[in-house]
Amino acid sequence: MNKIKESSPVINVSLMFTSLSNDVICRSAFGRKYIETEAGKKFVRVISEGQELLANFSIGEFIPWLSWINILNGLNYRTDTVLKQGDKFLDELIQERLSKTRHERVSIDMDGIKALNKDVFGAGTETTSAFLEWTMTELLRHPTIMKKLQSEVREILHDKQDITFDDLERVHYLKAVIKETFRYQPPVPLIPREAGRDVKIMGYDIAAGTIVMINALAIGRDPLFWDEPENFKPERFLNSSIDFKGLHFQHIPFGSGRRICPGIGFATALIELVLANILHKFDWELPGGAKGEDLDTTELRGLIVGRKNPLLVVAIPRDF
Ligand code: HEM
Numbered sequence: 001m002n003k004i005k006e007s008s009p010v011i012n013v014s015l016m017f018t019s020l021s022n023d024v025i026c027r028s029a030f031g032r033k034y035i036e037t038e039a040g041k042k043f044v045r046v047i048s049e050g051q052e053l054l055a056n057f058s059i060g061e062f063i064p065w066l067s068w069i070n071i072l073n074g075l076n077y078r079t080d081t082v083l084k085q086g087d088k089f090l091d092e093l094i095q096e097r098l099s100k101t102r103h104e105r106v107s108i109d110m111d112g113i114k115a116l117n118k119d120v121f122g123a124g125t126e127t128t129s130a131f132l133e134w135t136m137t138e139l140l141r142h143p144t145i146m147k148k149l150q151s152e153v154r155e156i157l158h159d160k161q162d163i164t165f166d167d168l169e170r171v172h173y174l175k176a177v178i179k180e181t182f183r184y185q186p187p188v189p190l191i192p193r194e195a196g197r198d199v200k201i202m203g204y205d206i207a208a209g210t211i212v213m214i215n216a217l218a219i220g221r222d223p224l225f226w227d228e229p230e231n232f233k234p235e236r237f238l239n240s241s242i243d244f245k246g247l248h249f250q251h252i253p254f255g256s257g258r259r260i261c262p263g264i265g266f267a268t269a270l271i272e273l274v275l276a277n278i279l280h281k282f283d284w285e286l287p288g289g290a291k292g293e294d295l296d297t298t299e300l301r302g303l304i305v306g307r308k309n310p311l312l313v314v315a316i317p318r319d320f
Helices: 002-006 012-029 037-053 070-072 075-100 110-141 143-157 172-184 216-220 264-281
Strands: 010-012 192-193 200-203 202-205 209-213 281-285 312-317
Touching: 002 312, 010 012, 012 037, 012 070, 012 075, 012 110, 012 264, 037 075, 070 264, 110 143, 110 172, 110 209, 143 172, 143 264, 172 216, 192 216, 192 281, 200 209, 209 216, 264 281
Parallel strands: none
Antiparallel strands: 010 312, 192 209, 200 202, 281 312
8 A cells, every 4th residue: 555655646556466466476375575576577477478378379289280380480489488487486486495494294396386386376466466457447437336336445444444354244345346347357268178078068069188168258248147248237246146156157257166266265355455455545547537438448368368558547545
């Protein structure tokens, strides 16, 4: 909150959300912040490039005898470089931690530790910051919803500075806004699955081993399940039991089944806390009196879909 106050009136909130989720995940996964170090910044770039590469079309995966194309177009080289750079950062980090910690009953090898760290960092940072970006985008595009949400948060929190998890039990409209953003703009729109055996789904034969993409974005905007799906309307969740915890298949921003996102509780707590804080303590406007409806909403291409262009906003601190 202090960083927002100290920054110039126009804030790049995209950058702010990225460094915030990096800090929180690094402290949980690695035990300390890394974003301010050169190595940490490089690792963030490596993870971003890794996400971008994952979204690339790799012809060799679909037509194995054409996999030489991945050599010619540089895909193999880029993938190899990214993997090596990520490995180097984690090697150094783990060695540093091992030298400082007493490790008596360690039953996990280096590759295991690295894989877990990569999983948590890769899956937890960009998803969370992309989600926060989209929530602020939609709130700025819908000033009435922003006002209603701020009224709720401020009525419940009064002049309280430190928001606790107990306070978050009572912010029902905030929870509805979060569910609606997940429906309207899920940070992971496509969820991959591999068919474990030959199956027939809705008349289609799917052979064992086929990769199937489940389109969470399209499901979230399907008029079969949702009223006015193209409108951002958090009220739809106020008297509804529909949640995103994997039991309601029309709303699956975290996936579902045995591979559902294990960070769902972590992410939800973080998102609620961040949004309650920034909406309680600041008013938000677009620079130069720009109107919300004109706000650019171009998406970044990738496995995790955030905004293509950073979100620039004016933050006005509230007097308590
Ligand atoms: C807004 C935030 C987040 C969203 C939208 C999100 C979404 C997802 C989705 C859709 C999947 C694939 C699930 C499936 O295949 O059914 C996934 C997997 C995963 N997520 Fe998240 N996630 C978020 C935050 C986090 C956080 C904060 C962490 C860790 C602290 C995390 C850790 C993971 C891991 C490790 C996997 C892989 C699980 C596996 O393959 O078994 N995620 N996430």
